[in-house]
Amino acid sequence: MNKRSATESKSKIINAAIKVFSENGYKGTSMRMIASTASISVGGLYLYFANKEDLYLTLIKEAYDELTRKVTNARNEAGSSSEALSLFISHYINTARKNRELILIQGREHKFAFGMDIKRKFFRDQKNIIEGIIQQGITSGEFSGCNVKETSKIIFCVLRGFILSLIVEPDALFSPEECSNLILNGLLKGKQK
Amino acid sequence: MNKRSATESKSKIINAAIKVFSENGYKGTSMRMIASTASISVGGLYLYFANKEDLYLTLIKEAYDELTRKVTNARNEAGSSSEALSLFISHYINTARKNRELILIQGREHKFAFGMDIKRKFFRDQKNIIEGIIQQGITSGEFSGCNVKETSKIIFCVLRGFILSLIVEPDALFSPEECSNLILNGLLKGKQK
DNA sequence: TCTGTAGCTGAACGTTTGTTCATGTGAACT
DNA sequence: AGTTCACATGAACAAACGTTCAGCTACAGA
CATH class of the missing domain: 1.10.10.60 (Homeodomain-like)
Incomplete structure (x- = not known):
């Protein structure tokens, strides 16, 4: 060597x-x-x-893989559906915070189609996880019946907005607990606090 | 001529x-x-x-002004606080949808600080409006007591996530009604549907 | 028809870009 | 000490960039 x-x-x-x-x-x-x-x-x-593009793609590929790896674990750690959702949210937000630099890159993309296949796969995976959690919560009677696809889109958008805030306006960041609280009290059948 | x-x-x-x-x-x-x-x-x-920068700034300035003008109107049109919030959300989402092309520009920024003063003012205005609505709802007993600043950040992040979806993944978009429904049922004291 | 001028053109200039490649360097072997 | 070769350099190249400006065109008023 x-x-x-x-x-x-x-x-x-x-x-x-x-x-x-x-x-x-x-x-x-x-x-x-x-x-x-x-x-x-x-x-x-x-x-x-090999070239500039190769170097760039190496970076965002690694960033997404890391985030996916950590977040998917959340699913298995929880007992109830509300706990699963809360864990998902806090894992997502905390890893996003920790990997801020890596994530910043995606906010400064040069072209739509560039590395888009990697991102789309990531988005699809994330939304499927959320849908799974909500669906299970409804089946078990923990959550009130709702449009699963639509609701998971909204939850995903909160997280996506968090990511964007990470980029453009760091003081707009909120705590995972408060976020879970707001969303869950809209999902839970019986109001609690 | x-x-x-x-x-x-x-x-x-x-x-x-x-x-x-x-x-x-x-x-x-x-x-x-x-x-x-x-x-x-x-x-x-x-x-x-005068130059490239001048041309660019002219565009995003106009885009933000238009969105602000339309959204701020929502506040005066409503009776209750829940209606105000719903109106705000649907105005925001619908104008964002309509001005998609203009908004796309902000997703492809070349530098953080570039035109950032315009954006920051916009963000501050929007968050103040949301805070005002929530505060009023709490005072009137319509909403349950909550951390106003934190909650309005989360709501703003849903909308910000919507904007980002507009840019990167158009099929992730949700309806304003469903969004208001999810958020309100977390805010309203008495569960309803 | 002629003239003044607002509107417009595109070659040219100096930089900066991504990429290449002939050349150099130094640690690890014999 | 000599040889090897993975590692490293930076001048050089063509292409593309933002910007300028001398010269053109087409219309309005005389």
């Missing part, structure tokens, strides 16, 4: 790319900016990534 | 700019793209706008 380590250089590049892409978006980021942030030469970038 | 009308050319440019900026973002849009979409020469753009 060389002292000038390849893996070390690659991770230096990845970290620099996250930072620079997050701050300037795809089009707003030049390979030279990434190179200088990583303290490496322009040409050096091309030793590890 | 010349047959080669200045006002007509200017509006041709604005329409073209909305279209091209929406599809490609700020950095992704070149003055040549706007010019050719507007069927005008590159140089012609600079007869009406």
